[in-house]
Amino acid sequence: MRRRRRRRPQIRIMLVTLAAVFAVILVIVAGFRIRQVEVEGNEEYTPQQIVSALIDTPAMRNSLLFAWRYHTAREEPKTPYLKSVQAKLRAPGKVRIIVAEKKVAAGILYTGTYYYFDTSGYVLKASGQMEEDVPMIYGMTIDEPVINQKLPAVNAAQLSTMLSVAALVGESPVIVDSITFDENNNISLASGGLKVDLGQNEYLEEKISYLSYVYDEVRGKKGTLIMSSFTGKNDDIVFASDEPETSAPAQTESTSAEETAAQPGQEQAGQAQTTPAQTGADTPESDAPAEEENKEVVGVEGFQVFDSSGTLRNDARVIGGQVLDANGNPIDGCYLNEAGHVIDAYMNEIDPQTGWPVGY
Secondary structure, three states: OHHHHHHHHHHHHHHHHHHHHHHHHHHHHHHOEOOEEEEEOOOOOOHHHHHHHHOOOOHHHEHHHHHHHOOOOEOOOOOOOEEEEEEEEEEOOEEEEEEEEOOOOEEEEEOOEEEEEOOOOEEEEEEOOOOOOOOEEEOOOEOOOOOOOEOOEOOHHHHHHHHHHHHHHHOOOOOOOEEEEOOOOOEEEEEOOEEEEEEOOOOHHHHHHHHHHHHHHHOOOOEEEEOOOOOOOOOOEEEEEOOOOOOHHHHHOOEOHHHHOOHHHOOOOOOOOOOHHHHOOOOOHHHHHHHHOOOOEEEEEEEEEEOOOOOEEEEEEEEOOEEEOOOOOEOOOOEEOOOOOEEOOOOOEEEOOOOEEOOO
């Protein structure tokens, strides 16, 4: 009888303890269920996209567990387009999510679609339109890109170089329209009418750093800043102007890095050089549109080409064996090859029947 009496209080204590634990669990599960979410730091992606990706399991719907998981800023594989995710508990049913989005570093055209990626090479988004203020990549062969996966470049070394250049440019004040690789993997940048010849994948950080230093002096000018042999120590660069009245030494003689910082700022008089196709031998330029009125357009109208000043034109068309703009004037630096394709100033080959680069 005594043993039974002793067991009863122990059983009661166990039952009370279990009931208390159950009550605590019930409060945690029901009382800390996420009912309201605030998202900060997002620009490109909507709060709904971010919340649905992060709060995707019953455990993550608990505000205590969610706030504990993201109590410090961290990367999250479920949101590869975000640089970091952090959460703060604002109330039992309310959390605040602070995110840092990955920034677009450059874009590339593939089968009519523009794919934009970050400095790690991960494709962030796709669009049918070319975005402004985003450098475009030319001369690099890729397979079909997939959003939230790394850009599938055929040449891994070329991809690494391109990402390095895009990252360096993104951290500099230089406004770059395009980054181009030629058949020998020489790298060039285009910024309006200015072309920058970086040469091979050597001393890129030094080259971009010095370009940032002289950029205010050369921006808006037409010509080529030749930095292919620049190392940051040899101090030899050349600025070859496209302006016809520029003095010969400025086009042909090497200058020191200290002198070049001042030279590009000198005003270059006159207009950009033109080709015979642009001016004609004896025919005024104003007569060109009249001569082409009766000739049919070959293929599509209004495709994109780069002219000799490095400007991206959106009004190209082929008429009478010439590459003309919307006003019927020849586009400088563009011509037709034997296959009837357009070769622009950056050696891009465009099929006038489709308006797209050959091979895309």
